Amino acid sequence: MSGPPIAPDDAPSLVLGIETSCDETSAAVVERRGDAFTLRSLVILSQDVHRLFGGVVPEIASRAHLTRVVPVTRRALDDAGVAAGELDAVAVTHAPGLVGALLVGMSYGKALAFAAGRPVIGVHHMEGHLFATVLEHPDAVPPFTGLLVSGGHTLLLDVDAWGSYRLLGATRDDAAGEAFDKVAKLMGLPYPGGRVIEQLAREGDPTRHRFARPMVRANQTLGDDDYFDVSFSGLKTGLLHAVRRAEAAGTLDEERPHLARGFQDALIDTLVEKTYRAARAFGRTRVVLGGGVACNRALVEAVRARVAPRGATVYAPTPRLATDNAAMIAAAGAWRFAHGERSGWDLNAYAAREIPGLTRTTTRDTPDSHGNTLPPN
Ligand SMILES: Nc1ncnc2c1ncn2[C@@H]1O[C@H](COP(=O)(O)OP(=O)(O)OP(=O)(O)O)[C@@H](O)[C@H]1O
Ligand SMILES: [Mg+2]
Numbered sequence: 001m002s003g004p005p006i007a008p009d010d011a012p013s014l015v016l017g018i019e020t021s022c023d024e025t026s027a028a029v030v031e032r033r034g035d036a037f038t039l040r041s042l043v044i045l046s047q048d049v050h051r052l053f054g055g056v057v058p059e060i061a062s063r064a065h066l067t068r069v070v071p072v073t074r075r076a077l078d079d080a081g082v083a084a085g086e087l088d089a090v091a092v093t094h095a096p097g098l099v100g101a102l103l104v105g106m107s108y109g110k111a112l113a114f115a116a117g118r119p120v121i122g123v124h125h126m127e128g129h130l131f132a133t134v135l136e137h138p139d140a141v142p143p144f145t146g147l148l149v150s151g152g153h154t155l156l157l158d159v160d161a162w163g164s165y166r167l168l169g170a171t172r173d174d175a176a177g178e179a180f181d182k183v184a185k186l187m188g189l190p191y192p193g194g195r196v197i198e199q200l201a202r203e204g205d206p207t208r209h210r211f212a213r214p215m216v217r218a219n220q221t222l223g224d225d226d227y228f229d230v231s232f233s234g235l236k237t238g239l240l241h242a243v244r245r246a247e248a249a250g251t252l253d254e255e256r257p258h259l260a261r262g263f264q265d266a267l268i269d270t271l272v273e274k275t276y277r278a279a280r281a282f283g284r285t286r287v288v289l290g291g292g293v294a295c296n297r298a299l300v301e302a303v304r305a306r307v308a309p310r311g312a313t314v315y316a317p318t319p320r321l322a323t324d325n326a327a328m329i330a331a332a333g334a335w336r337f338a339h340g341e342r343s344g345w346d347l348n349a350y351a352a353r354e355i356p357g358l359t360r361t362t363t364r365d366t367p368d369s370h371g372n373t374l375p376p377n
Helices: 048-053 058-080 099-116 125-131 176-186 194-202 233-249 252-282 297-310 326-338
Strands: 013-019 024-033 036-046 089-095 120-124 144-149 154-161 164-170 286-290 313-315 358-360
Touching: 013 058, 013 099, 013 125, 013 326, 024 058, 024 326, 036 058, 036 326, 048 058, 058 099, 089 099, 089 125, 089 326, 099 120, 120 125, 120 326, 125 144, 125 154, 125 286, 125 326, 144 252, 154 252, 164 252, 176 194, 176 233, 176 252, 194 252, 194 297, 233 252, 252 297, 286 297, 297 313
Parallel strands: 013 089, 089 120, 144 286, 164 358, 286 313
Antiparallel strands: 013 024, 024 036, 144 154, 154 164
16 A cells, blocks of 8 residues: 555545445445544446356356446446546445456456546555445444454454454354354255345244254353354254254254244254343444344344443445445545545455454453453353
8 A cells, every 4th residue: 555645534535335255236425524434325236147056157247247237337326426437436345255347346446546547546455344334324434343244254343433343252163154054055945045044043932942052052151262253164064954853754844934933943042141241341332233144133132231231333235335335444445545545556355365454362361351341141
């Protein structure tokens, strides 16, 4: 990163965001004034074709982005009533994701920025997910406990300021969204599975199938290395055995809602407990959820029920901003722009990369022992 001196924090800026990391082609214009982010336009075009294959096919995704990125971006600029020359910067997702898909949005964003004489800023997709909520809830600003639950990631973060992310825990195997999708497949449900499972689970009996809560033990303490981590592969196997038993008994159709409920309850309980621990350990009174699994109302309500009585507020984006979208990329880009960041024209795309500003901590470094505001149970 190089470029002009740091702009004053409160200088207003208009930023175009472009997102093509997976199977959504999206563009958005966001205006930033100080800590306030205003969504001026957002266009999202989802590639439904992948449903036929039960998952995203990278080559098809790249080709679809190629034909859509230009009209989607033009539409976002038109909807905002903004010409490219009026933008302050162009923010593009450049990692992580499908490299071929990322390259399409990134190359177009660079070309557009270059032609308009504006800087381009490469944005990390997961940092984008963290910024989604503030577009709808102006109070969803640091310091907060962040839980990012998406198709490819499960990250528990302590965010003391934008750009400063302390990684507390992550999944040791499947991401939360991936677990929903795989379990849906095991039960013969369509892809993506999260929303379908949530709907089915509403009719399910919570006492019928009780699966173990992974990595949640009563005697866990702050020094344990799995205190904040999650793992969903054992839960998935438990579900698989239950599905097989139901198939053998010829009762899968009637068991599906109960299985969905048992699975969802176990996954949610785990995420809720870990999030609660993180908020308590750092004395945070705000919890911000992000990523596609944050569409799940049962998850949001369960986190709220756990932390609200202890004085913390939970913020979650609406589904349009929880799943992949360019508004969150524009918001993160606008913040980085205001802090002097500019990417070079040699900006590249990466399948995997750490969020900039991410630090790791051992659980022993948490301030739990001195001055938390959330009392223990
Ligand atoms: N209501 C819901 N309940 C649970 N999961 C859901 C719900 N709605 C969507 N999901 C899940 O969200 C995931 C998609 O989220 P998102 O678009 O943020 O992921 P991604 O962009 O593919 O992954 P990443 O952001 O890690 O690259 C899917 O796995 C989907 O099943
Ligand atoms: Mg995503």
